[in-house]
Structures are given as structure tokens and as C-alpha cells.
Amino acid sequence: MEVYTANAIRNIQSNLSVEADVDTTTNEKHNEDHDYSKHYFQILIFNGDEEDGKLELVYGTKEDLERKYGLDPSYLPAKGVQIDQDFLQQGSADYSTLRFLLQGRKLSQIMTKTWLDPKEQDVNTKIIKKIFDSYNIIPDSYWLERENKLESIEDIQLQRKLLDIQEKTGSGNFKKDLSALLIRPTHIGYNSISLVLLLSGNAYYKDKQGDYIRIYDDSILSTYETIWEYALDLSWDTFYAYRIDLSQAAVQQKPPFTKVTLGYPPRPDQFSLKQDNIKTWVNATEYYSSDNKYSFYPEKDSDDWKNQKLNVVAPPYPYMPLTTS
Numbered sequence: 349m350e351v352y353t354a355n356a357i358r359n360i361q362s363n364l365s366v367e368a369d370v371d372t373t374t375n376e377k378h379n380e381d382h383d384y385s386k387h388y389f390q391i392l393i394f395n396g397d398e399e400d401g402k403l404e405l406v407y408g409t410k411e412d413l414e415r416k417y418g419l420d421p422s423y424l425p426a427k428g429v430q431i432d433q434d435f436l437q438q439g440s441a442d443y444s445t446l447r448f449l450l451q452g453r454k455l456s457q458i459m460t461k462t463w464l465d466p467k468e469q470d471v472n473t474k475i476i477k478k479i480f481d482s483y484n485i486i487p488d489s490y491w492l493e494r495e496n497k498l499e500s501i502e503d504i505q506l507q508r509k510l511l512d513i514q515e516k517t518g519s520g521n522f523k524k525d526l527s528a529l530l531i532r533p534t535h536i537g538y539n540s541i542s543l544v545l546l547l548s549g550n551a552y553y554k555d556k557q558g559d560y561i562r563i564y565d566d567s568i569l570s571t572y573e574t575i576w577e578y579a580l581d582l583s584w585d586t587f588y589a590y591r592i593d594l595s596q597a598a599v600q601q602k603p604p605f606t607k608v609t610l611g612y613p614p615r616p617d618q619f620s621l622k623q624d625n626i627k628t629w630v631n632a633t634e635y636y637s638s639d640n641k642y643s644f645y646p647e648k649d650s651d652d653w654k655n656q657k658l659n660v661v662a663p664p665y666p667y668m669p670l671t672t673s
Contacts, residue, residue, distance in 0.1 A: 385411040388513065388527050389424045389571075392487065392542055392551035393417075394563065398474040401553070403482075403542055407506070407530070408492030416496050417552060417560040425529055426548035428570030429454060432634075435645055436656055449661045450634070453644060454568045455547070455589070455610060455671035456663050461630045463615040465623055475553055475563050476546065480612060483543040483582055503533045529571055536594070537579035537604060544574045576603040586611040589671040616667040625665040632660070 386409055393404045406413070410424045429450045436443055462477040469477070489506055490498040501509070510527045518525035531538055545551045549567030552560040569578065579594070591608045615621070632642035642660045646652035652659070662670055 384425060386526055387529055389413060390530055392545040394475050394553040398471050403487040405487045405489045405541060406492055412492050412494055416492060423550060425571035426550055426567045428567050428573060432645060450644060451568055452671045453661055456669050457630055458564060459612055459669045460626055463626050464630065472563050479542050479546050484539050486539060487542060507533055529575065531575055540580045543580055548574055577606055579604045579607045581607060581609040582612045583609050585613055587613055587669050610671055611669045621665065621667040629663050629665060629668060
């Protein structure tokens with residue numbers, strides 16, 4: 349078991365030649381040479397107001413989901429965090445490590461965001477908190493037909509439907525299996541499917557104009573990571589994330605191969621963590637500016653930029669979640 353403390357993160361930051369366990373190129377390669385329009389995906393929809401709304405898990409092909417909900421074509425499959433190519437080119441030896449660090453930073457920020465004073469929370473933040481608070485409750489599932497009709501579907505029906513698609517299109521070939529990019533009910537991470545879809549940028553709510561908006565306007569984890577690498581969980585009593593290998597004493601092992609537990613303790617009181625500090629960390633953007641001293645990247649074209657020296661990775665204040673992906 350690995351525990352990620354501030355010192356551990358700083359050690360990785362100071363030694364960017366260390367390889368992280370994230371394959372940052374797989375998703376890009378698949379996106380470049382494969383048409384996903386007929387592939388099936390799942391997205392999370394929040395219906396209703398932020399107080400009494402309901403989460404729904406919707407299955408459908410990429411083209412049908414995009415048509416019904418007006419989604420950006422780049423959202424499916426999710427790419428996850430991307431490093432600025434001007435700072436470091438993809439394929440560089442240090443790329444996966446920088447991406448790993450940026451994922452950890454973003455995870456810390458999104459969780460800390462739920463600690464904002466309720467009076468200062470926007471609609472997105474309130475829904476994010478709802479998802480974190482109920483992350484292990486599986487939403488009702490719906491199947492989107494080509495006629496833009498949603499049909500309620502039980503897990504048994506869903507598994508039969510997915511098995512039928514797999515048998516018709518798979519033939520042992522990942523790219524031909526139109527259901528290959530779904531977290532199935534048999535997947536160890538299925539119980540936290542709402543959290544997974546939030547962190548991959550595929551959770552949406554309907555605004556007053558009738559448009560579907562991303563609840564969290566970013567993608568931290570890629571679709572491939574959530575299926576092949578990580579099963580997610582939350583811990584209510586630690587500020588640290590940790591991950592463990594999932595032992596599979598069998599000839600035919602099944603993904604995911606790692607379980608990641610994110611630290612999500614109750615918000616400390618005002619004496620331990622001030623609201624101003626929470627807001628400063630939550631609002632810190634990736635890029636340097638004169639009023640953003642906690643940027644991820646250094647000032648552009650500075651010596652630190654040219655030497656690929658990062659600015660701030662972990663939260664600068666105590667009692668904030670330290671995370672890893």
C-alpha cells in the first residue's frame with residue numbers, strides 16, 4: 349500500500365525522471381485511429397434542482413448521446429488530464445510523471461471545493477458535493493434508443509444487453525467490441541460509477557435554458573484509466589489518498605488492477621482551515637499570473653518554464669486532501 353503525503357509528492361516533484369504508473373499515450377493513440385461513433389458509453393445526468401435532484405446513469409452510443417444531450421465530441425472517450433504541449437511534449441520521458449502530479453492537484457481541488465461555505469457554492473459545486481456524499485449509491489440506469497427515447501433498465505437486463513453486444517461485435521477484438529468502453533456492473537469500480545463519471549468529465553446537469561452542462565468542466569481521469577487501471581473509493585477519515593494492487597490469482601486476470609482510495613474527511617473547523625485559504629486553493633488555476641501564486645506551471649518563457657520546473661503541486665495549506673490518481 350502506498351500513502352501519498354506532502355513529502356512524497358515533493359519527492360516526485362523534485363525527481364521528474366521517475367515514471368508514474370499512468371499510460372498517458374493509450375487514449376490518444378486510440379482516438380487518432382479509431383471511430384468511436386458506434387461505441388457504447390455511459391454518462392451521468394443530474395435531473396432536477398440542486399436540492400432535490402436525481403442522478404441517472406444513461407447508456408447509449410457516442411453519436412446518440414451527443415445528439416440527445418448536445419455533448420462536445422471530444423468528451424467521449426474521456427482523455428483525462430493533458431499537459432501543456434508547449435511545456436512538455438507528449439511522449440517525453442517525464443510526461444507521465446507530470447500528468448500524474450496534475451491529476452493529484454486537480455483531485456485535491458475538486459474535493460476541497462465542496463468545503464466552500466454553502467452560501468458561496470454555485471450549482472455545480474452543490475451537485476459535486478451530492479455526488480461525493482452519495483458516491484457508492486448506484487443511480488437508476490437508462491438505455492438510450494436511437495429514437496432518442498430513454499428506457500429504464502435493470503442490472504440483469506443491462507448485463508444481458510451488453511453481453512449480446514459483446515458477442516456480436518467483440519470476437520476477442522477490443523476495437524471491434526462496441527461495449528468495451530463501459531464500466532460494467534461486474535466491474536469492481538461499478539459501485540462508485542457516479543464518482544468515476546464526474547472525475548472523467550462525463551457528468552452533466554440541465555440548466556435553465558435546457559442545455560446540458562458539465563458538472564465539473566474538466567476531465568481528470570481518462571475512460572481507459574477508469575476501466576483498465578483504477579477502481580475508485582473514498583475514505584471519510586483520512587486526508588491522504590492511497591492505492592493498492594488488486595491481487596488476482598488466476599490465469600485470466602481482469603481489469604482494473606489497482607484500487608485507489610481518495611481521502612475525503614469532513615471539513616475542518618474555521619480554526620484549522622480558513623475559508624479564505626479554501627477559496628485560494630480552489631480558484632488557483634494551472635497557469636501563472638501575478639495574482640495566482642499557486643499555479644501549477646511557472647511563468648511562461650521563464651527559466652523555470654524552460655527547465656520544466658513546476659510551481660505548486662500539493663495544496664499549500666494544512667488540513668486539505670492530498671491526492672493521487
